[in-house]
Amino acid sequence: MNGLGALVRLTLRRNRWFYLAWVLALGAMVPATAAAYETLVGGLAGDGALDLMAANPTMRAMLGPPTDLTTPGGFTVWRVGTFVATAAGVMGLLGVVRGTRADEEAGRTELLRSGVVGRHAPLTAAVVVGLAACALLGLVVTAGMSAVGEPVVGSLALGLGVALVAASFVGVGALTAQLTSSARAARGLGLAVLLAAYLLRAVADAAPQHSVTRGLAWLSPVQWMALARPYAGERWVVLLLPAALTALLVAAAFALESRRDHGSGLWTVRPGPDRARPGLLSTTGLAWRLQRGVVAGWLAGLAVLALAMGSLSGTFDQMVREVPQLAVVLQRLGQGTDRLVDAFFVALLGLVAVLVAVVGAQLWERLGAEEERGHAELLLATAVPRTRLALSHLAVAVVGSLVLLVAFAVLLAVPESVSRGDAGPVGSTVGAALALAPGSLLVVGLAVLLHGWAPRLGWLVWVVIAWSFFVVWVGSLLGLPGWLVSLTPWDPLPALPVEPMDWPAVLLVTGAAAALMALGVWGYRRRDLRLP
Amino acid sequence: MGVIEIRGLVKRFGSTVALDGLDLVVEQGEIHGFLGPNGAGKSTTLRILLGLLRADGGSARVLGGDPWADAAQLHRRLAYVPGDVTLWPGLTGGEVIDLLGRLRGGLDERRRAELVERFDLDPRRRSSTYSKGNRQKVALVAALASDVELLLLDEPTSGLDPLMEAQFREVVRAGSTDGRTVLLSSHILSEVEHLCDRVSIIRAGRTVETGTLSELRHLTRTQLDVELAVPVPTELVSAPGVHDARLDGHRLTCQVDDGALGDVLARLSPLGIRSLASSPPTLEELFLRHYDRGGGREPRP
């Protein structure tokens, strides 16, 4: 394999920020949870209250089975372990597809292969770098957990488990990149595998005790870290499963790569219509066509989350009757309301409002990608004015994110509405969600402004989003100063129904969002188009 | 008044000066070759003419309008094919043609069908499965099937095979006889030679030469490399139409004006030609020969 060393260095350079961001975000979450153990759990652990909560089927479905909740380490494995392992799988998957199919699709690999590198060198380089990133994440987790005082052996099992689960999905990505001819399809297929693995273990974990269904969890790669029981009598041999799977998948990927032509996948692309349907023949029709998959994906994910959380809320009152201390934790999260379900919904909607901002920003940023890929050049050379092109993408971003927010609120409240036989909760939850919507639109507005005037600073949007996540997730628990916590786009908005409606604030933030968007579109009309 | 009128156009990208006082006039109904080596500023010029980039200095008019301020209205009357066509991977070629045609204001259905046939394009395939040449064909069909006054083509044949290139020439020529104006950029002289009425040559963001092909005849000499049975007679060096001759025993290398080619060969053949190779000069050679002396910017008289 010629040129492999150089190619590994090139892959490292092109992907270092991608991997570093993932590793730092995920690597920090694990020790941060352990460090917050006392704050989060307080005195709940000793008397079995937490065990009761963890035994709730919906909780088990979301987080997996608890092993040992009496230590910060065991608690961390339960609370964020499976989530981090799964997210690390996403990192491995996306990373390896970036380095293989995406480059091949863009024609970059062709340039390389016409040089001196061997046929398998790009795949090898992408896999090597992906596995190195997994190892780095494992190292960060192990070191971080040891640093906050957890047993080294357990920390090693946790770190190794996370790294190996992630490595399995490096294998999955390497394989799907051989099957499909587009990076988008390779990512979609890999993510579908990942989602299926997560759902499989959710079904297995939610099954009644002693049911054979529980055994299905062993078939889910994302569960293997937890099944190795870090901090609770480690079962090292379990970790051979992801190691073997990784080796198998990577070997299969290499075998398949030998059997396909450069630039094509093993699966052929089916032909499509020879004429465009009328719905496509406008900039908005095109923007929707390009983005509908993204919207549908988020809709599916948010729907699952909403229904899970909605049905969990129904069991609250019973849980709290049995374990009064739980109420304290939930109230702390939900800005101090008495009604627990309200508190829970407020906390959750605050989080989903940030997620919806992520979707809005992501949908808007497609316009930038259209410029960099040269598609905008084709469109703007026709009779399409720039304003129209920008407004089409903005419309998809705004409408798409609002629809997702409302859909989430409806599905969240449906279980409670059904159990109470009254549509009231649906209405009030949708109202509460819409009161937060201006904050999400403000983030989109910032993205539009930056794209119009300083497209290179687009990443600032993601700083605002990351900060908001941090505040929503842990801000109120860590006792950060009030002024710092209030630095998010959602802070001025009322948390219905716990706080009263505040029309001036809602209108003010909406107006600010609209102003940023208008300013941004104006800037977009004035600047040079960005070209490939 | 010309369809395109550019005077003293300047465009900078940071510290790079892409256009440095470029002049270009394209008259109604002509096929104008826009010739220059890679990086000369051809694509940048076209993008300014389309209002995608904003000029830093000088003036540009297209179809009597301001390319930046009147972009959308002007674009109903012109069509553009970029140098490196990228398409939306999930859309089929047919969908892209319809989309671009509609956004420009409508396609001629009959011509669309005829062009798809002529370019041997399968419109049902997804763009992700097209080669560079096929992507270019999609953009060409969309551009040529619309009823426009002006075509802006940026190196349109760089991905086409020779057969398709011939088809392309025929279509462009037919369009031109219908009164269309065409501006065609290229870095290959022979490409524009076959098609263009007039040519402008640019280098490093400036126009170095403009005129009809016969006015630029000195650019279209043929390079000869001959081996004779006898030592080469020295009087050949000063024969009419022979330039830059070098003698080396039985061997002669020289450049010959196309008009004098017959005479020169007639004088050579009685001497017994053992081998003969002829090639059109590449643009790079031309630039080396004509423009690289005296600071590189001024054409040698």
Ligand SMILES: Nc1ncnc2c1ncn2[C@@H]1O[C@H](COP(=O)(O)OP(=O)(O)O)[C@@H](O)[C@H]1O
């Ligand atoms: N967007 C851009 N940013 C920076 N430099 C550019 C950009 N576009 C073109 N250039 C530079 O301007 C010069 C002219 O480029 P271009 O117009 O593409 O030349 P041509 O099409 O004749 O090959 C080149 O030096 C190129 O590197």
Ligand SMILES: [Mg+2]
């Ligand atoms: Mg160019």
